[in-house]
Amino acid sequence: MRHIVGMRKEPNELGLLLRHWRGVRGTSQLELALDVDISQRHLSFIESGRSAPSRQTLTGIVQSLDIPLRERNAVFLAAGFAPVYSEAPWNATEMQGITRALDRMLRQHDPFPAIVMDRYWNVLATNQSSPRFFGSFIDMAARTGPRNMLHLIFDPEGMRPFVVDWETVARSLIQRVYRETVGRVLDERTHTFLDELFAYPGVDASWRLHGSVGPAPDLPMIPMGFNKDGKVLSYFSMVTSVGAPQSVAAQELRIESMFPADEETEVFHEKWMSV
Numbered sequence: 001m002r003h004i005v006g007m008r009k010e011p012n013e014l015g016l017l018l019r020h021w022r023g024v025r026g027t028s029q030l031e032l033a034l035d036v037d038i039s040q041r042h043l044s045f046i047e048s049g050r051s052a053p054s055r056q057t058l059t060g061i062v063q064s065l066d067i068p069l070r071e072r073n074a075v076f077l078a079a080g081f082a083p084v085y086s087e088a089p090w091n092a093t094e095m096q097g098i099t100r101a102l103d104r105m106l107r108q109h110d111p112f113p114a115i116v117m118d119r120y121w122n123v124l125a126t127n128q129s130s131p132r133f134f135g136s137f138i139d140m141a142a143r144t145g146p147r148n149m150l151h152l153i154f155d156p157e158g159m160r161p162f163v164v165d166w167e168t169v170a171r172s173l174i175q176r177v178y179r180e181t182v183g184r185v186l187d188e189r190t191h192t193f194l195d196e197l198f199a200y201p202g203v204d205a206s207w208r209l210h211g212s213v214g215p216a217p218d219l220p221m222i223p224m225g226f227n228k229d230g231k232v233l234s235y236f237s238m239v240t241s242v243g244a245p246q247s248v249a250a251q252e253l254r255i256e257s258m259f260p261a262d263e264e265t266e267v268f269h270e271k272w273m274s275v
Contacts, residue, residue, distance in 0.1 A: 069247070120190065
């Protein structure tokens with residue numbers, strides 16, 4: 001069952017949501033009731049609409065099921081409560097502390113690319129090196145609309161022709177989409193996003209099976225290589241997220257920082273970016 005937030009109101013939408021999330025987590029009524037310290041009978045009545053939960057009980061349920069913050073708001077709304085977690089955008093005034101930290105991290109990562117993205121890999125901000133790096137391969141200004149890192153890598157008219165062993169890289173990125181979903185759940189928009197990626201030529205439907213991609217020899221990660229003027233530049237990325245987020249935007253933000261995977265790439269890159 002896919003994400004049901006935003007669907008037409010049902011007579012007992014709260015019950016539908018709670019059963020959905022129990023199914024996602026593989027949790028029985030008894031297991032959830034014991035974890036929340038309520039009776040199974042009470043939980044059953046809540047799911048059937050025969051009983052209305054208190055805010056405290058509902059908070060215990062969403063925490064036990066590890067429901068992502070955006071979807072927790074939908075649960076509270078279905079129960080007749082106001083949303084708990086702010087859904088203000090990532091650059092709202094209330095996010096100033098986090099955005100200042102993001103700006104600092106981006107600046108300090110120059111001359112290597114660093115990119116702030118949302119949960120769907122849409123680019124929200126970059127450091128100065130990122131557009132210089134990708135713009136040295138393709139005309140970034142010609143790409144209209146919101147910039148998305150995976151569309152950039154998968155698109156034959158984007159970075160794809162410059163990616164070494166593109167199929168291995170693409171498979172590993174598909175696996176990352178599954179692995180890094182917020183709350184370990186594929187919502188409706190993520191399903192749509194994956195469908196868009198699988199619509200590109202050369203993307204095999206079998207990659208949905210999450211088959212493993214073997215590591216590179218003698219390396220602890222899968223590097224991403226780029227052909228630059230006949231030379232292969234090899235990078236890997238590290239992902240940073242907000243610890244203990246208490247707003248939707250804070251939970252969904254992450255920084256992707258690229259690092260050289262070998263000394264030769266590091267030396268070449270620093271000289272290249274200094275020109």
